Amino acid sequence: MNEIMTTTVVEGVKAVAAELKKRFPTSEKQWRVARDVMARDAAFELEASFSSFLEMFCSYRRETAEAIAAKLDVETAERIFTRLFFEAMTSTTRERTRLLCAALAGSLNPDFDAEMKSRFTRAILALEPSDIILLRQLKSGETLVTEGEKAVKQNLVSADALNRAGCVDYDDGYVGDRKRNVTELGRQLLQYLKAWNPD
Numbered sequence: 001m002n003e004i005m006t007t008t009v010v011e012g013v014k015a016v017a018a019e020l021k022k023r024f025p026t027s028e029k030q031w032r033v034a035r036d037v038m039a040r041d042a043a044f045e046l047e048a049s050f051s052s053f054l055e056m057f058c059s060y061r062r063e064t065a066e067a068i069a070a071k072l073d074v075e076t077a078e079r080i081f082t083r084l085f086f087e088a089m090t091s092t093t094r095e096r097t098r099l100l101c102a103a104l105a106g107s108l109n110p111d112f113d114a115e116m117k118s119r120f121t122r123a124i125l126a127l128e129p130s131d132i133i134l135l136r137q138l139k140s141g142e143t144l145v146t147e148g149e150k151a152v153k154q155n156l157v158s159a160d161a162l163n164r165a166g167c168v169d170y171d172d173g174y175v176g177d178r179k180r181n182v183t184e185l186g187r188q189l190l191q192y193l194k195a196w197n198p199d
Contacts, residue, residue, distance in 0.1 A: 042089040045101040053105035053195040071110035080107045080121055087125060095129045095198060102196030112192065119185060120192050123165040129198055132190075134158040135167055139182045139190060162186065 054065050088100035103124045159180055162168035167186030
């Protein structure tokens, strides 16, 4: 019986390995093609994020894109681009790619100085889209989902991630019952990511 089970497991592993080999690049040329596809997808999301940000920002500030470009700190923008674009390109999910591209678009905002943009970059690299959704809920005072084990666990994981990133702090109390307060960094990060709307 053990021999039959061992054979079945080995055959199963071989089948999975064969399927993975078909789906994932195994040569230098295939890796280049895969990398180019990831870069193209991220560039598409980045263009959409820039358009969304500029449309929103220009409408409420009554400034042209050219006026915003004239205020841009090019050196800071280049450094942020270097850090965030590669991360966006290699993100596990499309939504995180979209979030990081929105952060790149937010780096055009002249209302934030280089130091603040550096803080935002560090924070956003440590966060997932679900964390930002929870941060928005906390800031707006929405009642959080407290039913369903999966939803509660997700909220706790996101709250901890936001706490570590400096976007949320806790009042005294037990871990599950603590009141979560959005910090000034968290509030400003939401302004920075205003152009991001999850699918």
